[in-house]
Amino acid sequence: MAESTPEAAASGGMVERITECDYAKVIEMADDLMGKGETVVLYFTGKVDEKTKKNWCSDCVKSSPIVEDFLKTTKFTKKIHVIEIPICKDSMKDKNNQWKINKDIMLKNVPTMILWKGSKDVRDKQMMKKDMLKMLLEEFIEK
Template sequence: MVTKVDLNGYDEFKRYADALDPKRKKVIFYFSGTKLDNGTSWCPDCVEAEPIVKTFMSQLKKDVIFGYVDVGDRPTWKDMNCPFRTDPRLKLMVIPTIVVWKGVQRLEGSQCTKVDLLQMLFEDDD
């Protein structure tokens, strides 16, 4: 049902996104900070959201691609020229952010911890 893809950094994300078939199933990207040696992100909001998002996605009964995108370490993310911030397709302002690819829906920051908002991303699907 849910196909998980791990993408590390902007270049890997861009290659993957550019190669997506336009007729493909729904693609959701989850943008988060790099994981530290202890397995959690340096971003406290990402640490809070990740278990909620992962649990939701593991229970989802839809045919979607879920891309977990590592945006980099804190200095990389905080740079205003970070490509995740400047890419016109993304224009990320905060992490975590969940984006429905080629759609208008997105959840940012604490919105990513709300199961009802996660469910709304999948309404009106085939």
């Protein structure tokens, strides 16, 4: 089930955060939003273990505060829908993982942010650099 939380950015556009891990639901949701002219970003991150409450992906742990700060403090010109997709460690090892074989995604590592149906992405260690996140969404950031 998708979990949605709107966050008002510093001013201007708003960021709507949605958490969903089901492949078909994410694709349907992203395509539906795009069909309405909305901007969609897919944010792949390691899944937090329910028992230990720890994320298996150390780069995700390091980049998370940077991503959170960027999304909360950036002034966007329009609403941005960020679909966060928690990925299990085992599924990252699966060569037939739907996220890996989808030609629009081609997921190789987490963390990764992809502008849906766009040509921009920020992957792996780039996620720890706010400038790289700005590059991904530069056309939607207030000047």
